[in-house]
Amino acid sequence: MVSQPIHKTALVTGGNKGIGYAICQGLLNAGFDVFLAARDADQGRMAVESLSAESLSAEGKPARLIVLDVADDESIKAAASSVAQIAGSLNVLVNNAGIYPDGGVDILTVPREVLTQAMNTNAFSPLRMTQAFLPFLEKADSPKVINISSGNGQLEGISANVPSYSLSKLALNGATILLADSLRPKGIAVYAMCPGWVKTDMGGASAPRSPEEGADTAVWLATAAGMAESGNFFRDRTQQPY
Numbered sequence: 001m002v003s004q005p006i007h008k009t010a011l012v013t014g015g016n017k018g019i020g021y022a023i024c025q026g027l028l029n030a031g032f033d034v035f036l037a038a039r040d041a042d043q044g045r046m047a048v049e050s051l052s053a054e055s056l057s058a059e060g061k062p063a064r065l066i067v068l069d070v071a072d073d074e075s076i077k078a079a080a081s082s083v084a085q086i087a088g089s090l091n092v093l094v095n096n097a098g099i100y101p102d103g104g105v106d107i108l109t110v111p112r113e114v115l116t117q118a119m120n121t122n123a124f125s126p127l128r129m130t131q132a133f134l135p136f137l138e139k140a141d142s143p144k145v146i147n148i149s150s151g152n153g154q155l156e157g158i159s160a161n162v163p164s165y166s167l168s169k170l171a172l173n174g175a176t177i178l179l180a181d182s183l184r185p186k187g188i189a190v191y192a193m194c195p196g197w198v199k200t201d202m203g204g205a206s207a208p209r210s211p212e213e214g215a216d217t218a219v220w221l222a223t224a225a226g227m228a229e230s231g232n233f234f235r236d237r238t239q240q241p242y
């Protein structure tokens with residue numbers, strides 16, 4: 001009897017550009033069926049088209065677009081039902097979408113709206129996404145949640161000059177620990193990672209890393225890490241202190 005290839009599925013938020021796009025590419029190259037989630041349908045469509053010129057899944061399929069604003073619970077619900085219509089399970093959820101809204105403020109001046117926006121997008125959205133996609137993760141083989149955090153979220157890396165971003169990534173790291181503990185009995189691994197300083201719209205032109213280099217640890221966690229690594233923080237495929 002010929003055994004059927006096992007196709008794994010992954011969903012990457014903020015997949016239309018930057019590190020998220022490179023993670024989609026890396027996961028397609030690793031044989032995953034990829035849901036590229038983008039909040040702007042046109043941007044998402046363009047990303048899917050440009051990806052399919054470069055990378056396809058193991059079955060030769062392009063990434064599929066899911067329109068998703070991670071800061072909007074209704075949008076998350078709609079995205080979950082779109083995924084449900086196509087795939088019964090999800091092996092990997094990559095919470096990559098993020099914002100860096102601290103221009104011109106520091107810890108002494110940052111206004112509430114900026115704090116709220118950063119916390120909502122960078123910390124609460126990955127948590128709400130994990131809650132919403134839990135039924136699909138529970139049905140998958142070796143399910144994983146990968147939270148794209150930052151060195152600014154490590155206790156030694158928080159910066160008064162990027163206050164809302166640092167606090168939001170610190171909170172995301174905390175959510176990673178709590179989710180990993182809660183999901184361990186279900187066999188679902190949860191990781192946080194820093195991609196390094198990456199040349200993207202967020203990282204700017206002076207950053208030393210390419211998006212592909214920034215995506216490398218996420219692809220490694222998706223393909224090679226297991227339950228033993230769950231709950232930990234990584235950079236360059238190496239565990240780091242929170």
Ligand code: NAP
Pocket residue numbers: 013014015016017018019020038039040043068069070071095096097098099121148149150151194195196197198199200201202203204207
């Ligand atoms: P980027 O180029 O600015 O891309 C950010 C992505 O997040 C975009 O696709 C953006 O969508 C999406 N996004 C933002 N808010 C969203 C929302 N509410 N709903 C859905 N998507 C949303 O940034 P990047 O450098 O690739 O960053 C990706 C992740 O890596 C972020 O979590 C960031 O904090 C982290 N990181 C980056 C660096 C770095 O040096 N670049 C360093 C450490 C950590 P739109 O295109 O629609 O805006």
